[in-house]
Amino acid sequence: MKHDMIGDPLNRVDGRLKVTGGATYSGEYKIPGLTYGVLVPATITSGTLVSMDTKAAERAPGVLAVITPFNAPKVPGFQPGAAKPVKGLKLFNDDQVHFNGQPIALVVAETFERATYAASLVKATYKAAPFETDFHKNFDKGVVPNEGKYKDYVRGEADAYKNAPVIVEQDYMLPSEMHNPMELHVTIAFWDGDDKVTLYTKSQGVIGSQRAIAGAFGLDPANVQINSRFVGGAFGSSLRTWPHEFAAVQAAKLVKRPVKLTLTREQMFTLVGYRPLTIQKIGLGAAADGKLVGITHESHSQTAVYEEFTENAVNVSRFLYASPNANTRYKVVPLNVGVPAPMRGPGEATGSFALESALDELSYKLKLDPIELRLRNYTYTDPERNLPWSSKFLKECYQQGSERIGWDKRPAEPGTLRDGEWMVGYGIGCGAFGAYRSKTSAKIKLLPDGTVNIQSATSDIGPGTATSMTLIAADTLGIPADKITFELGNSSFPVAPTQGGSQTCSSVGSAVHDVCVALKQKLNSLAGLPTDSTAAIDYSSILQKLNLPVLELTQDSQAGDEAKNYSMYSFSAHFAQVYVHPLTGVVKVKKLVAVVDGGKIVNRKTASSQMIGGAVGGLGMVLTEEAVFDDRYGRYVNGNFADYHVPVNADVPDIEAIFIDKPDPIINPVGSKGLGEISLIGVAAAVANAVYNATGKRIRELPITPDKILTTT
Amino acid sequence: MSKKTNQEKGEPLLGGSRRDFLKQSSLLSAMALTPGPVIKAAEEQWDEKIADVFEKVQVNLEVNGVMHSVKVEPRVTLLDLLREELNLTGSKKGCDRGQCGACTVHVNGVRINSCLSLAVTNTGKKITTIEGLATNDQLHPMQEAFIKHDGFQCGYCTSGQIMSAVALVKEGRTQSREQISEFMSGNICRCGAYSNIVKAIQEVKNSQL
Ligand code: FES
């Protein structure tokens, strides 16, 4: 395809709506007769509900229903032997409590205030059971997950690093981190008769939500309408349909009115997933010249007793560097906690923090520049699968990033560079994330006035999906972007994958490209030209001439067997310059440079924002974010924005995003590999390594807070 | 007032408030055979009418130049009044605790977190929300600058950011990048658009010199 417009900076097509308050998020639809649902949390951490007293709540003003395990109508998909069983927690289906904060009742009332007040009146009696929430205490209870891909991996010899001349063997700890999108998770549900339901819900994938709700309630998916046009961030917290969403549907059925159920910020700490607390052990062995002899990567992370959560924490160590010997082990530790969920960059970000930190430690032992060490172990093919990369420009990332950050000023000896009273250091952290493409369908409509409308059931949680899709369509059709509208977030549109795993541009972009090509071919044949004619087409006149009111086409688009023959990844190299104050332990990131090989960049403007946003997420991971658990009670002590610190404006320096911007020739017709995850993967290590370079203090437990700087020797 | 206490104790019939009485008498009149929700839905209107007279408070306030006269329960926040009653959903709820800034509006020209302000305390005041910033079709310069510098991604924090940013310029707290960042730190953006937000504010500030 030609790339006339692709790559241009285009303002967001929905920008005006977002700056005027006109963008309507899921909880903001005015539905006649709307009622409000508020969840009541369990106050024990494990055990059985013996009885509940809901009389006071039911009598409170404006209350329509109080749903509990003792009176809830059965949800078909929650029952044993269901045709489409719902996985995970099934609210109000039995009397078991698996974690503190698990909802035990849902109060529905005429107003939010009345529902909130009535929820405070619900009383429960429990038979408490012993519980386990302490990850460290239960570390040895880790189990290898059931799914085959999490089995131990060995290439060459296991633990070969132990016999190498130069060895690093260290543990790295990452606390649980919350997605904390700014929008509270919310669902509005209402029924039309007994077999049709409509939801406005915070979702990264309306088709996924449609299938989940249809499966649970035994409905025809065509009778389940999901709307999620604007999503106020999600970062993975809306990849699946959560228990409260089923509960809203259940409640709406019971009260026969629309129900809006909004989680509180505190409830979002337990009910919509998080990046799990993880301890990783890395063993690296190298020859004196820096060539790796062996890599061992082990990971333990927490999961819930009622549902197993897994992610790719250890995989990066199998393929990012050439090493004849590599092995990984992955285990999960079930606890009485809410289940985790993939959080931006998911396991790959966790894994990269450990591997890239260890590599940095190795560089000092070898007295080699960290970039030089990476170059000596650079691999031109995927050592895990023995396949060529579809494209890889990581070397170019090293080079451009080191120039922009001023790597030549990095002191080889840590703790030796100062600016006034501040200690100054530089660090690098790299990462990779699989480039995926899923089957996607798009519908195009050409109207006689020459305007084009495209629909696909994808989402936009922030990257600017409609804007990039508009650019791809404008480029493929050769018409101005302002003639095109792109619609998403509606389950009645043609099928698209959930927005996750950085695959929207690749998957939906391909479908948009393909449907535009199909439209051009159709128009050529209507005009009596060969279908592949590239002659300019006057879009408005053709329909008028043929007297057609509209020309409409739907096109499926999917990958061939590229993924069998190539290893496809986006790559990143992040660079940080930090200032550390020796007396207060304060770490200031002065400059961040994020260089990414994400294939072709579709919209430079939104792509830069996406990179900057991922980098800010990485800053939170490395410096401020930690969900603190009180194991005496099994509860978080900082379930709010005042005590759980996401980065604020003053924490964030100017961040420079650099794109290699070379189209991947294999993955899809656009050549785009994806940015959402890779923008975060590697940032934490870059900053942690820069802190070491500045201070000579290696902090292996995130977040790197001032107290750790001051107490580490 | 003993109302809350009575309800909490779940005291029967006459020990309760006017509305407990209504609810319970309706239950009695239906001989407790009809499912609760149905009765309540049927009786609700009476419930509401009485509440209107006894439990709601009159609020008269001007929002974006339009006078509103509404009766609300005293516990309703300004944010919930705007979003749920007046259908002005541009002001966002990110925490309901004064910790995120998504709900920032101007009251008599001063920026506040509307989730921390009870609606009834705003009687007689002039409120400006994000919906009131543009004049006719003409965007406020700060809105233009946010679009130009891509000062947002998901857009959920954006109303609050812009309302704070407009106030910041007025307050003269835009003297340096550091000052802007410091004074914008009550507005969280989880998408991480901070550096673009700063650029947008700097542009508006500079254009006013
Ligand atoms: S909703 Fe008001 S500060 Fe967060």
Ligand code: FES
């Ligand atoms: S734009 Fe998404 S939170 Fe700021």
